[in-house]
Amino acid sequence: MDKLQKMISEKSVVIFSKNSCCMSHTIKTLFLDFGVNPTIYELDEINRGKEIEQALAQLGCSPTVPVVFIGGQLVGGASQVMSLHLHRSLVPMLKRVGALWL
Numbered sequence: 001m002d003k004l005q006k007m008i009s010e011k012s013v014v015i016f017s018k019n020s021c022c023m024s025h026t027i028k029t030l031f032l033d034f035g036v037n038p039t040i041y042e043l044d045e046i047n048r049g050k051e052i053e054q055a056l057a058q059l060g061c062s063p064t065v066p067v068v069f070i071g072g073q074l075v076g077g078a079s080q081v082m083s084l085h086l087h088r089s090l091v092p093m094l095k096r097v098g099a100l101w102l
Helices: 001-010 022-034 047-057 078-086 090-096
Strands: 013-017 038-043 067-070 074-076
Touching: 013 022, 013 047, 022 047, 038 047, 038 067, 047 067, 074 078
Parallel strands: 013 038
Antiparallel strands: 013 067, 067 074
16 A cells, blocks of 8 residues: 555556456546646556555555556546546646646
8 A cells, every 4th residue: 555655656647557448448548638648557567566556545546557647646537537637627637736837
């Protein structure tokens, strides 16, 4: 859990993903299209990916990918991110943490 907290707090936007997950691809594309440079951890490619996935589940992330943290705070999965985007709340949130300069 300490390793997870360190990973989350190091960058303004952190995405936990899997290459095999189509929703992960969608969320990564959304952020990249905004011009955000998120830190992306592919849990199916990194060492201890299963442990990190279990720690995300302990935080209440279900499903465990994709999971987005902005400014060190859990935003949630694809549904939560898309809801923020549709309600025009995502961009201001990204600006607040310095991840977007529009």
